Amino acid sequence: MTNSEQHKKNNTRVFLLATAIALLILVNGGFAYWQMNQVKAEFYEVANRDLPLAQELLPLIDRQFEQTLLIEKLHQLKPEHRIKVVPILEESFIRTGNKFAETSAKLETMLKPMLDSPREMTRTKMQSVDQLLKQIIKEHHQYQTQVLEMIDHNKESRLEYPTELLDLLADEEKDLTNELISLRDELQRFTLNSAKAVERHEAMIIKGVVIFTLFAFSLGTIMLILIRQIMNSREQAIEKISYFANYDPLTDLFNRRHFFDQFNLAIREAEESNTPLSLCVCDLDHFKEVNDTLGHQAGDNILTTFAEILRKNIRENDFVGRFGGDEFVICFPDATSDQAAEIVERIRTRFAEYNALKLSVTSTFGIAELSHAANTDDLLLEKADKALYKAKENGRNQVHWG
Numbered sequence: 386m387t388n389s390e391q392h393k394k395n396n397t398r399v400f401l402l403a404t405a406i407a408l409l410i411l412v413n414g415g416f417a418y419w420q421m422n423q424v425k426a427e428f429y430e431v432a433n434r435d436l437p438l439a440q441e442l443l444p445l446i447d448r449q450f451e452q453t454l455l456i457e458k459l460h461q462l463k464p465e466h467r468i469k470v471v472p473i474l475e476e477s478f479i480r481t482g483n484k485f486a487e488t489s490a491k492l493e494t495m496l497k498p499m500l501d502s503p504r505e506m507t508r509t510k511m512q513s514v515d516q517l518l519k520q521i522i523k524e525h526h527q528y529q530t531q532v533l534e535m536i537d538h539n540k541e542s543r544l545e546y547p548t549e550l551l552d553l554l555a556d557e558e559k560d561l562t563n564e565l566i567s568l569r570d571e572l573q574r575f576t577l578n579s580a581k582a583v584e585r586h587e588a589m590i591i592k593g594v595v596i597f598t599l600f601a602f603s604l605g606t607i608m609l610i611l612i613r614q615i616m617n618s619r620e621q622a623i624e625k626i627s628y629f630a631n632y633d634p635l636t637d638l639f640n641r642r643h644f645f646d647q648f649n650l651a652i653r654e655a656e657e658s659n660t661p662l663s664l665c666v667c668d669l670d671h672f673k674e675v676n677d678t679l680g681h682q683a684g685d686n687i688l689t690t691f692a693e694i695l696r697k698n699i700r701e702n703d704f705v706g707r708f709g710g711d712e713f714v715i716c717f718p719d720a721t722s723d724q725a726a727e728i729v730e731r732i733r734t735r736f737a738e739y740n741a742l743k744l745s746v747t748s749t750f751g752i753a754e755l756s757h758a759a760n761t762d763d764l765l766l767e768k769a770d771k772a773l774y775k776a777k778e779n780g781r782n783q784v785h786w787g
């Protein structure tokens with residue numbers, strides 16, 4: 386498998402893993418949100434509707450109790466007064482009782498959907514609430530019947546009420562009130578529990594959001610690091626490619642192609658500004674022998690040393706390239722062949738001095754100057770090559786131009 390195939394495979398794996406985790410988080414978040422909404426709906430149902438309704442029952446019972454006390458005192462009134470008051474009280478007592486029946490019926494209807502709730506906890510709680518309510522309704526009914534009987538009795542007789550009946554009514558009233566209070570408390574407890582459940586679910590969701598954020602952040606950071614690495618290696622590869630496209634890796638000088646690109650530009654500039662320009666072709670002498678006797682590595686070292694001497698001795702605007710093997714080219718913008726020869730002579734001497742210590746490798750140079758007869762890169766190169774050939778013929782280790 387190639388490197389890029391391996392990269393592609395790794396990228397796909399990272400992407401699939403991230404997608405799977407993101408989907409898991411999404412499903413989990415969705416489930417938690419759905420659960421929280423369910424609990425919230427039940428909570429608000431009780432808090433906003435049923436609880437105030439249950440609390441409404443309590444004052445109704447209180448009112449009926451007060452009315453009972455009044456009925457109790459009826460026998461103290463004169464019969465002619467009693468006849469006037471009894472119907473008013475009776476009517477008021479019945480009205481309050483009807484209101485009680487209406488409110489408790491509403492409460493019963495509202496409890497009904499919760500009795501069929503899909504959540505078992507809600508169902509169990511609501512069953513006990515429902516039983517309590519039924520008990521209250523039943524007891525209230527008995528209580529009301531007894532009081533109404535007492536009113537009838539008041540209408541017809543002048544007799545005092547038997548104390549047992551009054552005690553019984555008082556007890557029933559107390560029971561009724563107590564049961565109403567416990568109904569209200571039960572509903573309040575349920576509301577409180579629902580509120581806690583909502584809080585728990587909200588905390589869970591917040592935790593989920595925090596974990597998701599941390600995860601997304603880490604994933605993002607990893608992605609960024611990966612992208613940076615990919616970009617760095619891409620940049621390095623581009624740098625390498627452009628380096629190899631323009632430079633000779635052994636000597637770090639321009640390669641033949643890049644040298645000639647620059648050389649053509651220099652020729653155009655020289656023609657436009659009407660300034661001189663010279664080209665020098667250099668070749669090491671008997672370099673083959675160095676390779677054959679001392680080895681290829683020693684040959685390489687001599688080539689890099691020669692390149693270094695070239696670089697150090699040319700002027701700021703001059704440039705040099707490796708033509709191939711042991712052949713080099715130097716461009717001298719704004720220099721006649723005489724001026725170029727002066728610089729080249731210095732190079733030849735330095736190289737000869739350097740090598741004289743260890744080996745006897747020397748260099749030979751041929752120079753050509755831009756003219757009407759030699760006004761292209763090819764013609765200049767041909768002219769410089771001829772000069773080099775002449776110098777080699779003349780015994781090497783010298784500079785020829787003219």
Ligand SMILES: Nc1nc2c(ncn2[C@@H]2O[C@H](COP(=O)(O)OP(=O)(O)OP(=O)(O)O)[C@@H](O)[C@H]2O)c(=O)[nH]1
Pocket residue numbers: 635668669670671672673674676680681682683684685688709710711
């Ligand atoms: N070490 C080394 N040798 C190289 C490289 N490129 C070419 N050569 C060798 O350089 C030698 C060039 O020899 P020639 O230019 O033909 O001849 P020469 O021995 O220099 O003789 P003259 O040029 O006539 O003085 C050959 O033996 C090539 O194998 C390189 O990158 N490194």
